[in-house]
Amino acid sequence: GQNIDQPTEMTATEGAIVQINCTYQTSGFNGLFWYQQHAGEAPTFLSYNVLDGLEEKGRFSSFLSRSKGYSYLLLKELQMKDSASYLCAVGNDYKLSFGAGTTVTVRA
Amino acid sequence: SAVISQKPSRDICQRGTSLTIQCQVDSQVTMMFWYRQQPGQSLTLIATANQGSEATYESGFVIDKFPISRPNLTFSTLTVSNMSPEDSSIYLCSACWTSGRAGSYEQYFGPGTRLTVT
Numbered sequence: 273g274q275n276i277d278q279p280t281e282m283t284a285t286e287g288a289i290v291q292i293n294c295t296y297q298t299s300g301f302n303g304l305f306w307y308q309q310h311a312g313e314a315p316t317f318l319s320y321n322v323l324d325g326l327e328e329k330g331r332f333s334s335f336l337s338r339s340k341g342y343s344y345l346l347l348k349e350l351q352m353k354d355s356a357s358y359l360c361a362v363g364n365d366y367k368l369s370f371g372a373g374t375t376v377t378v379r380a
Numbered sequence: 381s382a383v384i385s386q387k388p389s390r391d392i393c394q395r396g397t398s399l400t401i402q403c404q405v406d407s408q409v410t411m412m413f414w415y416r417q418q419p420g421q422s423l424t425l426i427a428t429a430n431q432g433s434e435a436t437y438e439s440g441f442v443i444d445k446f447p448i449s450r451p452n453l454t455f456s457t458l459t460v461s462n463m464s465p466e467d468s469s470i471y472l473c474s475a476c477w478t479s480g481r482a483g484s485y486e487q488y489f490g491p492g493t494r495l496t497v498t
Contacts, residue, residue: 305487314472314492315423322484359422366411366476367438368487370422 274298276371278360283377284350292345292374294360303363306334306345309373310356318345318358350378382407384490386473392496393463400459401493403473408453410485411476414446417492418469426471429456463497470494 275297284290296304303322307315321327321336321343333346347354355378360371383406393399403412412429427448428436435448450456460467473490 303485307489314470314489317486317488320479320484320486361423363485363487366485366487367413367425367428368415368423368474369425372422 300364390494
């Protein structure tokens with residue numbers, strides 16, 4: 273079975289940093305994905321980790337520890353447009369299992 | 381990344397009817413999938429669309445209810461059959477292909493089809 277946990281909501285101030293944690297217990301694993309989803313829109317691909325360590329892409333970074341079943345998405349220099357839902361997903365044979373999503377609210 | 385388009389973008393349908401959703405990718409991809417996102421929830425995989433053969437369905441989804449076609453590497457359709465209000469949802473096509481790094485792949489989503497069944 274698949275069990276993917278992430279916090280329901282987080283609030284942060286514009287310009288700050290927020291870290292969204294994701295823990296998973298899955299029957300198979302070949303990568304961890306992070307997506308951003310604004311209300312009423314489709315998910316947008318942010319990052320993919322298949323090896324342990326940190327992947328940095330501009331203001332967004334993603335970390336993976338396969339032995340701990342743990343990942344996080346780090347959002348730096350928060351902007352108002354970063355207010356969205358962030359979805360953690362585990363890939364297994366190219367199929368994705370999603371967590372419930374974390375709603376991030378950025379306040380001025 | 382490739383461009384994934386879906387049509388229709390939204391529809392309102394009557395109970396008992398069927399709707400076919402089309403998904404087109406602008407380049408050849410390794411895999412194509414169909415997901416569902418019910419109101420206020422996260423995404424759930426319906427099935428893998430296999431090119432030239434029957435789709436592979438996840439637990440809880442059956443071919444009679446969600447027939448899928450994939451006649452070539454860039455196009456797929458999902459039909460929602462004999463609809464009921466419980467089928468009101470966003471249906472998303474996704475495409476996956478390997479990236480430059482060994483063992484890595486990327487998966488993107490189409491814009492989604494918002495279906496309301498009355």
